[in-house]
Amino acid sequence: xxxxxxxxxxxxxxxxxxxxxxxxxxxxxxxxxxxxxxxxxxxxxxxxxxxxxxxxxxxxxxxxxxxxxxxxxxxxxxxxxxxxxxxxxxxxxxxxxxxxxxxxxxxxxxxxxxxxxxxxxxxxxxxxxxxxxxxxxxxxxxxxxxxxxxxxxxxxxxxxxxxxxxxxxxxxxxxxxxxxxxxxxxxxxxxxxxxxxxxxxxxxxxxxxxxxxxxxxxxxxxxxxxxxxxxxxxxxxxxxxxxxxxxxxxxxxxxxxxxxxxxxxxxxxxxxxxxxxxxxxxxxxxxxxxxxxxxxxxxxxxxxxxxxxxxxxxxxxxxxxxxxxxxxxxxxxxxxxxxxxxxxxxxxxxxxxxxxxxxxxxxxxxxxxxxxxxxxxxxxxxxxxxxxxxxxxxxxxxxxxxxxxxxxxxxxxxxxxxxxxxxx
Amino acid sequence: xxxxxxxxxxxxxxxxxxxxxxxxxxxxxxxxxxxxxxxxxxxxxxxxxxxxxxxxxxxxxxxxxxxxxxxxxxxxxxxxxxxxxxxxxxxxxxxxxxxxxxxxxxxxxxxxxxxxxxxxxxxxxxxxxxxxxxxxxxxxxxxxxxxxxxxxxxxxxxxxxxxxxxxxxxxxxxxxxxxxxxxxxxxxxxxxxxxxxxxxxxxxxxxxxxxxxxxxxxxxxxxxxxxxxxxxxxxxxxxxxxxxxxxxxxxxxxxxxxxxxxxxxxxxxxxxxxxxxxxxxxxxxxxxxxxxxxxxxxxxxxxxxxxxxxxxxxxxxxxxxxxxxxxxxxxxxxxxxxxxxxxxxxxxxxxxxxxxxxxxxxxxxxxxxxxxxxxxxxxxxxxxxxxxxxxxxxxxxxxxxxxxxxxxxxxxxxxxxxxxxxxxxxxxxxxxxxxxxxx
Ligand SMILES: Cc1cc2nc3c(=O)[nH]c(=O)nc-3n(C[C@H](O)[C@H](O)[C@H](O)COP(=O)(O)OP(=O)(O)OC[C@H]3O[C@@H](n4cnc5c(N)ncnc54)[C@H](O)[C@@H]3O)c2cc1C
Ligand SMILES: Cc1cc2nc3c(=O)[nH]c(=O)nc-3n(C[C@H](O)[C@H](O)[C@H](O)COP(=O)(O)O)c2cc1C
Ligand code: SF4
Numbered sequence: 001x002x003x004x005x006x007x008x009x010x011x012x013x014x015x016x017x018x019x020x021x022x023x024x025x026x027x028x029x030x031x032x033x034x035x036x037x038x039x040x041x042x043x044x045x046x047x048x049x050x051x052x053x054x055x056x057x058x059x060x061x062x063x064x065x066x067x068x069x070x071x072x073x074x075x076x077x078x079x080x081x082x083x084x085x086x087x088x089x090x091x092x093x094x095x096x097x098x099x100x101x102x103x104x105x106x107x108x109x110x111x112x113x114x115x116x117x118x119x120x121x122x123x124x125x126x127x128x129x130x131x132x133x134x135x136x137x138x139x140x141x142x143x144x145x146x147x148x149x150x151x152x153x154x155x156x157x158x159x160x161x162x163x164x165x166x167x168x169x170x171x172x173x174x175x176x177x178x179x180x181x182x183x184x185x186x187x188x189x190x191x192x193x194x195x196x197x198x199x200x201x202x203x204x205x206x207x208x209x210x211x212x213x214x215x216x217x218x219x220x221x222x223x224x225x226x227x228x229x230x231x232x233x234x235x236x237x238x239x240x241x242x243x244x245x246x247x248x249x250x251x252x253x254x255x256x257x258x259x260x261x262x263x264x265x266x267x268x269x270x271x272x273x274x275x276x277x278x279x280x281x282x283x284x285x286x287x288x289x290x291x292x293x294x295x296x297x298x299x300x301x302x303x304x305x306x307x308x309x310x311x312x313x314x315x316x317x318x319x320x321x322x323x324x325x326x327x328x329x330x331x332x333x334x335x336x337x338x339x340x341x342x343x344x345x346x347x348x349x350x351x352x353x354x355x356x357x358x359x360x361x362x363x364x365x366x367x368x369x370x371x372x373x374x375x376x377x378x379x380x381x382x383x384x385x386x387x388x389x390x391x392x393x394x395x396x397x398x399x400x401x402x403x404x405x406x407x408x409x410x411x412x413x414x415x416x417x418x419x420x421x422x423x424x
Numbered sequence: 425x426x427x428x429x430x431x432x433x434x435x436x437x438x439x440x441x442x443x444x445x446x447x448x449x450x451x452x453x454x455x456x457x458x459x460x461x462x463x464x465x466x467x468x469x470x471x472x473x474x475x476x477x478x479x480x481x482x483x484x485x486x487x488x489x490x491x492x493x494x495x496x497x498x499x500x501x502x503x504x505x506x507x508x509x510x511x512x513x514x515x516x517x518x519x520x521x522x523x524x525x526x527x528x529x530x531x532x533x534x535x536x537x538x539x540x541x542x543x544x545x546x547x548x549x550x551x552x553x554x555x556x557x558x559x560x561x562x563x564x565x566x567x568x569x570x571x572x573x574x575x576x577x578x579x580x581x582x583x584x585x586x587x588x589x590x591x592x593x594x595x596x597x598x599x600x601x602x603x604x605x606x607x608x609x610x611x612x613x614x615x616x617x618x619x620x621x622x623x624x625x626x627x628x629x630x631x632x633x634x635x636x637x638x639x640x641x642x643x644x645x646x647x648x649x650x651x652x653x654x655x656x657x658x659x660x661x662x663x664x665x666x667x668x669x670x671x672x673x674x675x676x677x678x679x680x681x682x683x684x685x686x687x688x689x690x691x692x693x694x695x696x697x698x699x700x701x702x703x704x705x706x707x708x709x710x711x712x713x714x715x716x717x718x719x720x721x722x723x724x725x726x727x728x729x730x731x732x733x734x735x736x737x738x739x740x741x742x743x744x745x746x747x748x749x750x751x752x753x754x755x756x757x758x759x760x761x762x763x764x765x766x767x768x769x770x771x772x773x774x775x776x777x778x779x780x781x782x783x784x785x786x787x788x789x790x791x792x793x794x795x796x797x798x799x800x801x802x803x804x805x806x807x808x809x810x811x812x813x814x815x816x817x818x819x820x821x822x823x824x825x826x827x828x829x830x831x832x833x834x835x836x837x838x839x840x841x842x843x844x845x846x847x848x849x850x851x852x853x854x855x856x857x858x859x860x861x862x863x
Contacts, residue, residue, distance in 0.1 A: 288476065292476070292480050299488065389447060
């Protein structure tokens with residue numbers, strides 16, 4: 001049985017699945033139910049000066065009948081008294097000593113940081129997460145992403161927290177920046193033991209087109225919110241990998257953003273996350289989703305002979321490279337398996353209208369299986385993506401006789417590129 | 425345990441509900457709403473966590489999906505095929521309320537559990553030996569489910585089965601277009617792979633081993649007797665060749681190669697599920713004219729209407745409000761059934777006597793009950809031929825538990841599986857706490 005134990009900057013949990021700092025980790029009762037369901041850790045809903053929220057607060061992207069493919073919120077940090085939160089965190093830690101409880105914090109002054117960190121540590125919590133990420137409401141007050149977007153401020157506040165904290169400190173980064181790397185490095189320079197990313201992405205989720213108000217509607221107005229859920233995963237994966245592969249960046253990552261199941265989690269881990277955090281999918285479907293996440297991860301590890309989680313952390317990072325280092329002479333073409341083809345011709349229309357016009361109707365008009373003109377196929381794989389039948393279209397490597405050559409080599413005059421295809 | 429023969433009449437049948445391909449299963453799984461406290465789960469007698477196992481198909485966690493099923497119902501593979509899902513889980517899917525085709529839960533369950541069998545995935549180990557031993561009388565679904573659960577809890581088990589094959593009616597009774605005998609036997613073997621379940625076939629209780637002997641060797645007894653032979657119409661000519669109980673006929677078809685070349689016309693007497701099965705099976709075996717003879721109206725028949733609709737599509741004929749009153753014969757050979765029409769109050773109508781011609785008459789008017797086998801045992805109460813149990817499956821005699829058709833008078837495999845597990849948990853409690861001493 002593979003060992004799922006996760007260690008993120010010294011924060012140890014029985015598995016890498018944590019609740020992200022958000023409504024599912026709002027109270028003791030919730031976190032205990034989550035632990036009973038199998039979650040390995042929880043980052044408590046951000047503590048600070050309790051705020052007051054508006055209604056409504058959430059919006060969702062609906063796609064083909066699925067509600068919440070993307071999600072957004074204009075909620076702020078905790079609205080519950082600090083004493084209540086601290087009392088409940090203490091209780092949870094007492095009852096669940098092996099689970100990881102991380103306290104998320106967001107305050108303004110150095111004094112406030114000192115006080116809230118001391119009180120957090122007194123609960124017996126395993127770590128702190130500094131919320132430098134919230135892109136709405138709090139940043140207007142000079143906190144959240146207002147901090148996360150300024151490497152200097154980020155580094156300074158991180159160093160305060162490190163000064164006062166005897167437990168590991170994670171810095172939660174905002175994705176609302178051009179390049180994540182300087183921000184991760186700033187946190188590291190401030191002494192952070194690790195980073196969590198991403199927080200939500202600044203967004204307007206939609207517009208109520210009958211009332212001329214963006215969503216979510218608060219009476220006659222709305223405001224920009226934070227985007228999350230399955231749709232943001234690619235952005236989060238990129239930011240995670242961008243840090244993981246930077247040689248200067250050496251501290252652990254807790255991956256967040258659009259994790260809905262074990263496979264998503266595996267992707268984050270392979271790109272360098274030591275743990276993964278989940279908010280939206282739990283909000284939409286409940287704590288119960290973790291059972292499948294644990295089982296799926298276990299099966300995956302068994303299949304790939306990973307005995308412990310660390311063996312797979314970052315496994316796909318070395319293969320994440322600059323474009324200039326890709327082999328330009330590697331050539332593939334699409335092959336359609338006529339036995340599997342159901343004749344929908346989605347590949348044909350996609351190739352004609354969206355790619356290189358090289359998938360055609362067969363000469364015999366009665367035959368629905370399309371034909372690929374391999375001499376024209378550029379191997380873009382659009383057809384494979386639109387095909388609804390698993391393994392029907394495969395991208396097959398062509399031996400064109402050219403030895404590997406990258407663009408960088410070509411520019412340096414050391415590599416010979418094959419002739420371009422499909423560029424008439 | 426002996427295997428079933430390769431030469432069986434039932435092998436001509438194809439699956440009525442074909443297996444899903446992986447692509448089909450995924451499309452269907454992705455439709456499921458993942459309801460909370462889902463009505464489909466409530467409709468399942470074994471409370472399988474249906475939304476969870478379906479989600480796991482959608483996420484490619486098929487191994488976990490099958491485990492979710494087996495955790496609740498170790499006979500989940502056969503139940504996937506034989507359960508009347510139309511009136512259980514599928515019937516209660518919330519999509520029915522929306523006018524959207526309900527999720528095909530049975531087919532998805534079959535997808536996961538078939539995969540588990542094909543990949544030889546096993547999930548359970550026997551518990552640490554408790555030193556206690558349980559006798560299970562009958563080797564059908566009820567006893568098998570009980571034995572598996574008892575083994576997980578560490579009790580030694582011995583199954584006593586009078587037939588040469590295990591699986592009960594799952595092997596010898598269910599329609600071959602749902603599941604064939606060899607698949608049921610494979611399921612039994614998979615289940616027995618937990619180890620430590622001793623199987624004694626060809627042993628009739630109490631004729632071969634009496635209850636006193638069982639009590640001496642074991643600390644508790646589970647009765648999974650099922651039902652007895654078909655009820656036979658007590659009319660002159662009943663012993664003639666060509667008159668047969670439907671369940672007996674079905675068992676023959678499932679385990680042997682029947683010689684039916686001289687059969688042209690079949691009458692199936694009855695209006696329940698066994699009658700409908702026999703009709704569909706006779707048609708599937710290629711018999712040219714198959715008629716169901718039922719004393720009530722079509723809408724009053726007790727068999728499932730979705731099954732009867734399928735039978736009609738396959739070409740079944742019916743004689744409604746028709747009651748057999750005698751067998752017609754010629755030179756010791758059956759030629760048909762003498763019938764009379766019945767009115768809505770089930771009274772025979774004078775002057776309606778007629779003969780329905782047939783060369784094979786299958787009686788599907790019920791099966792006898794077996795509770796008399798335990799009549800001599802103090803404390804065990806029986807009612808209408810059924811063994812009476814409490815809400816844990818315990819009889820009135822300490823250490824005796826029961827489940828399946830012998831307590832409910834004949835329901836489904838899934839009920840037997842649920843009963844077996846329930847009784848096993850109660851027996852565990854009994855063996856570890858209250859009784860089960862060597863005395
Ligand atoms: C024709 C037919 C079709 C059916 N089709 C379906 C279906 O499609 N779906 C469904 O869910 N259910 C179906 N059922 C019902 C289902 O098969 C039963 O509800 C289920 O098998 C009951 O399980 P059981 O363990 O209680 O009894 P059984 O399956 O009857 O098993 C009892 C076992 O005990 C053995 N036994 C009996 N007496 C003794 C004794 N004295 N000593 C030793 N062994 C003994 C028997 O040989 C038998 O193997 C069908 C039933 C019939 C008759
Ligand atoms: C309603 C809501 C409230 C949130 N509140 C907080 C918060 O208080 N502190 C914080 O650090 N992140 C907060 N987040 C961001 C999440 O912790 C998480 O970083 C983000 O939602 C991306 O993960 P996901 O795609 O799994 O939802 C919130 C998100 C949502 C949807
Ligand atoms: S009732 Fe239907 S939609 Fe809801 S969980 Fe069950 S199968 Fe899925």
